[in-house]
Amino acid sequence: MPEAKKKIRVGLIGCGGISGAHLPELSKNEHVELAAFCDIIVERAEKKAETYGGKVYDSADKMLKDIQLDAAYILVPTYAHGDLERWCVKAKVPFLVEKPLGIESGLVRDLAAEVKESGLITSAGFMNRYRHSVNRAKELLQEDPPILLDGAWVGGPPLRKDDDYFASQPIGQWWPIKARSGGQFVEQVIHTVDVARYLAGEVAEVYAFGTSGFNKKLPNLIQNYDLEDAMVVSMRFENGTVGNIMSACSIANGGGVFLNVWAAHNAFKFTDWAHHVEIFRGQEGPSETIKGDVFEIFGVEDRAFINAVVTGDRSGIRCTHADGVRTTLVALAANESFATGKPVTVKY
Numbered sequence: 001m002p003e004a005k006k007k008i009r010v011g012l013i014g015c016g017g018i019s020g021a022h023l024p025e026l027s028k029n030e031h032v033e034l035a036a037f038c039d040i041i042v043e044r045a046e047k048k049a050e051t052y053g054g055k056v057y058d059s060a061d062k063m064l065k066d067i068q069l070d071a072a073y074i075l076v077p078t079y080a081h082g083d084l085e086r087w088c089v090k091a092k093v094p095f096l097v098e099k100p101l102g103i104e105s106g107l108v109r110d111l112a113a114e115v116k117e118s119g120l121i122t123s124a125g126f127m128n129r130y131r132h133s134v135n136r137a138k139e140l141l142q143e144d145p146p147i148l149l150d151g152a153w154v155g156g157p158p159l160r161k162d163d164d165y166f167a168s169q170p171i172g173q174w175w176p177i178k179a180r181s182g183g184q185f186v187e188q189v190i191h192t193v194d195v196a197r198y199l200a201g202e203v204a205e206v207y208a209f210g211t212s213g214f215n216k217k218l219p220n221l222i223q224n225y226d227l228e229d230a231m232v233v234s235m236r237f238e239n240g241t242v243g244n245i246m247s248a249c250s251i252a253n254g255g256g257v258f259l260n261v262w263a264a265h266n267a268f269k270f271t272d273w274a275h276h277v278e279i280f281r282g283q284e285g286p287s288e289t290i291k292g293d294v295f296e297i298f299g300v301e302d303r304a305f306i307n308a309v310v311t312g313d314r315s316g317i318r319c320t321h322a323d324g325v326r327t328t329l330v331a332l333a334a335n336e337s338f339a340t341g342k343p344v345t346v347k348y
Contacts, residue, residue: 006031007032008031008033008070008071008309008310009033009035009069010026010032010034010035010069010072010306011036011037011038011064011067011069011073011093012034012037012038012072012073012075013038013072013076013084014038014039014073014075014076014080014098015039015044015045015075016044016075016169016170016171018075018125019073019075021298022073022075022096023048023052024298024299025298025299025302026073026302026306029302029303029306031306031307032306034052034054036054036056036057036063036069037049037052037054037057038056038057038058038059038060039058040058041170042056042057042058045057045058060083060084061083061087064087064088064090065091069091069093070093070094071093071094071095071121071305071306072088072096073096073098074088074095074096074097074098075098077171077180077181078174078180078181078182078187079103079174079179079180079181081097081101081102081103081108082102082107082111085097085111085114085321086111086114088120089114089115089120093120094120094122094308094309095123095321096122096124096125096301096302096305097122097124097324098125099124099125099126099190099194100182100186100190100328101124101321101324101325101328102328103179103180103181103182103186103332105332105336108325108329109329112321116322121305121308121309121312121314121317122317122320122322123301123304123308123317123320123321124319124320124321124323124324124325124327125301126191126194126318126319126323126324127297127298127300127301128194128195128297129194129195129198129318129319130293130297130300130301130318131275131293131297132292133270133277133290133291134195134198134199134270136277136279136288136290137199137261137268137270137277138198138199140263140266140268140279141199141200141261141263144263144264144284145200145239145263146199146261146263147240147242147264148241148243148262149199149200149241149242149244149260149262150243150245150259150260151192151195151243151244151245151257151258151259151270152192152246152248152256152257152258153184153191153246153247153248154246154251154255154256154257155188155249155251155255156250156255157215157218157221157222157225157249158172158175158176158221159218159220159221160220160221160223164222166222167222175187176222176223176226177224177227178226178228181227182332183227183231183247183335184247184249185208185228185233185245185247185334185335186331186332186334188247189231189245189246189247190331191257192245192259193327193330194319195270196235196243196259197326197327197330198318199261200237200261201238201239202237202238202239202326202346203235203237203330203333203346204237204238204346205235205343205344205346206233206234206236206330206334206337207233207234207342207344208231208233208234208335209233209338210228210229210230210231210338211228211231212227212228214229215227215229215250227249228338229248229249229250230246230247230248230249230250230251231247231248232244232245233245233247233337256271257270257271257272257273257275258270258271258272259275265281265282266282267280267282268280270292272292273292274293275292276289276291277289277290277292303316304316304317304318325348329346329347329348330346333345333346
């Protein structure tokens with residue numbers, strides 16, 4: 001194993017809401033120096049630097065040319081991917097990139113090839129792969145493969161009111177616009193897609209149905225909203241597993257996150273954002289209940305990435321850029337299916 005460095009210089013590209021999930025761990029990691037913050041809204045970068053130290057930039061290209069970094073975090077909206085990854089590749093800076101990894105499948109595939117050729121250490125922000133509950137299910141499914149799954153991520157409409165997250169935060173300027181976010185299925189439900197891939201393997205084909213018009217009846221719907229209100233995506237996996245994953249951003253009551261997976265001898269019922277799981281073993285043994293990691297899961301993901309950069313040992317990273325690309329391509333294929341009204345073979 002290569003000799004570990006004592007400190008690595010980390011820069012953040014994007015200082016919006018998701019940066020707040022990563023900074024608590026990074027700021028107390030003994031191997032990390034938070035050296036730079038970049039955001040096109042420079043005031044956001046300045047606020048982070050006031051708290052954590054480091055230089056401030058309004059251009060990632062400028063930051064990567066000006067300061068020698070050992071790692072970068074790419075924490076930007078769906079539509080903003082492309083140049084940022086390429087600038088990190090050019091600067092030979094390992095990076096963790098938050099999901100989704102892009103909005104256009106051709107660009108996403110091109111980035112995958114360029115990042116692979118670079119040989120950089122990378123991580124994609126699908127943090128559910130680090131949960132004990134999810135990995136216990138994966139362990140059992142190795143010997144008892146999944147047959148059927150269904151899941152959903154059901155939330156309410158984005159509204160113009162003071163306590164609405166999308167109305168009060170900059171995310172409201174791009175999330176409700178499909179050309180910028182990719183829609184609910186791509187931007188949020190992609191987490192459920194990734195857990196399904198992690199447990200059941202590669203998706204071969206998708207067929208999507210969507211509906212809209214319900215949210216448009218609301219008098220206080222957020223400006224420029226043009227997403228599907230709900231979508232159902234049927235999936236055929238390469239190993240024969242079949243399943244459905246549903247999304248909605250129109251249900252004001254009774255929503256949530258869940259994923260059910262059935263195998264011949266075991267059944268798994270995941271609930272909530274934290275992915276608590278009930279495992280029903282049948283004749284294989286007593287049932288199990290595992291509480292999901294609520295607050296620390298981003299820290300687990302961050303430590304795996306930082307450890308890989310520090311030591312050169314990538315084995316702790318559960319989702320590389322290449323793997324995150326494959327999940328993103330499944331979600332984008334669902335959008336293509338909805339647009340064409342036809343099943344779509346997923347092209348990796």
